[in-house]
Amino acid sequence: MTKTRGLKEAKIKLGDLDKVISKILRKKKKAKIFESGCGYGKVMTELKKKFGKKIDIVGMNLMPDHGDKKKIISFALKENIITKNEVKQLKSIKLIFGDAGKKLPFKTSSIDLVYSQTSSYLYKDKMHFFEEVARILSKEGIAKITIPESSSPPKKFLPLLRIYDNKKFIPFEKFIKKYKIIKIKKTTSGNKFIEINSGKLNFDLSLKSSLNINKLNKKLFGVISIYSKNKTK
Numbered sequence: 001m002t003k004t005r006g007l008k009e010a011k012i013k014l015g016d017l018d019k020v021i022s023k024i025l026r027k028k029k030k031a032k033i034f035e036s037g038c039g040y041g042k043v044m045t046e047l048k049k050k051f052g053k054k055i056d057i058v059g060m061n062l063m064p065d066h067g068d069k070k071k072i073i074s075f076a077l078k079e080n081i082i083t084k085n086e087v088k089q090l091k092s093i094k095l096i097f098g099d100a101g102k103k104l105p106f107k108t109s110s111i112d113l114v115y116s117q118t119s120s121y122l123y124k125d126k127m128h129f130f131e132e133v134a135r136i137l138s139k140e141g142i143a144k145i146t147i148p149e150s151s152s153p154p155k156k157f158l159p160l161l162r163i164y165d166n167k168k169f170i171p172f173e174k175f176i177k178k179y180k181i182i183k184i185k186k187t188t189s190g191n192k193f194i195e196i197n198s199g200k201l202n203f204d205l206s207l208k209s210s211l212n213i214n215k216l217n218k219k220l221f222g223v224i225s226i227y228s229k230n231k232t233k
């Protein structure tokens with residue numbers, strides 16, 4: 001599992017995060033940022049190097065072994081992203097660990113930018129993650145998240161995200177169409193990603209089951225999440 005993507009890859013998958021942050025900083029003195037599934041934190045390190053004290057950034061991984069502060073610093077030094085003298089610039093990066101598909105540990109309307117690159121396809125409760133992202137975003141906040149799918153597992157495991165309404169399969173892109181604050185967008189490189197704005201998102205879905213395909217085959221990564229629309233009373 002690659003944990004080393006940086007701003008260059010993020011630009012292809014999510015668009016220009018620098019521009020988004022510069023726009024936030026035209027309105028606010030400080031931007032509050034959350035990266036879900038930060039791996040070895042290359043994007044966070046590059047952003048911190050660029051914006052310094054103007055950004056507060058929190059990164060989340062499932063477990064410390066996937067990237068904790070020590071790993072982030074040693075990776076940044078090894079890859080020459082920072083020099084020894086610049087290590088102190090990373091001091092304020094905060095790392096948290098756990099499942100981002102559960103309640104996110106942030107206050108409502110508190111984060112200006114959420115981004116997540118190649119991570120949400122590994123979450124059991126992908127749809128709850130999107131609901132939570134909408135909740136924590138500040139009024140003018142924005143989230144950019146890669147589509148929670150992966151092309152690497154054999155076709156029989158895809159799509160990873162399956163939504164059923166009355167036993168009828170509804171593709172994710174079609175399902176979210178009626179929700180105004182979540183949209184599929186395309187980067188200039190033509191990659192689709194999810195954009196979320198602040199607000200109340202309630203998909204009214206129940207997670208019926210999930211399957212981590214890595215448990216079936218150590219070479220495959222992804223979690224199948226099966227939802228059904230709650231019945232209206």
Ligand SMILES: C[S@@+](CC[C@H](N)C(=O)[O-])C[C@H]1O[C@@H](n2cnc3c(N)ncnc32)[C@H](O)[C@@H]1O
Nearest residue numbers: 003004005037039061062066099100117119122
């Ligand atoms: C494939 S790596 C990608 C890392 C980085 N974004 C990159 O592109 O290089 C997936 C990351 O998602 C994190 N992750 C997996 N499941 C998670 C979960 N349920 N909640 C939060 N993070 C999770 C892992 O800890 C890992 O760092």
